[in-house]
Amino acid sequence: MGSAFAINHQILRTQPSTMSLHHITWRATASGLADETVVADALAWLIDDVEAVEIERTTSYHGSEIHMIEAKTSRKGPALKALARLGAANLQTIIDEIDQRLDEANTIHFRLDFNALINGEAHLAPPGNGPTVKGQTKVQVFPGQEGRGEAIASLHAAIEIANRTQQ
Secondary structure (H helix, E strand, C coil): CHHHHHHHHHHHHHCCCCCCEEEEEEEEEEECCCCHHHHHHHHHHHHCCHHHEEEEEEECCCCCEEEEEEEEECCHHHHHHHHHCCCHHHHHHHHHCHHHHECCCCEEEEEEEHHHHHCCCCCECCCCCCCEEEEEEEECCCCCCCHHHHHHHHHHHHHHHHHHHHC
16 A cells, blocks of 8 residues: 555656646748748747748749748747747736637637737737737646646746846
């Protein structure tokens, strides 16, 4: 009986108690006339990794050239730091709107104003208000944990990082 308790105790102690993210992904679309490298640079700044940015050149339904730009990291620390790049105010807004932004798969969805991002600023975009950069991050949730609570804890951790890097 004592060893069974020790084994169960060991299992409980090894379950992660800190919040983390599986990944963060940013996606943008640029017309064939736009300079896609400017968009790629903006996404590289968000994710803090030039190598994580991919550009796919394709054509739209109507035949015009478009560029699909994506930046993604599946490393937990860099994903949280990339989320922190949104800034404390934007992250607090996401927390305030968590019930609208968190889906059943524990993924948080958000959009940034495309033009503001090109100018080096991260601003959450209101729905239907011009071009946007789509962002999503998957929150790591273990059995016995609640997705909403873990999402909020991860966002608070990102706020702490944002506040430290601002100083």
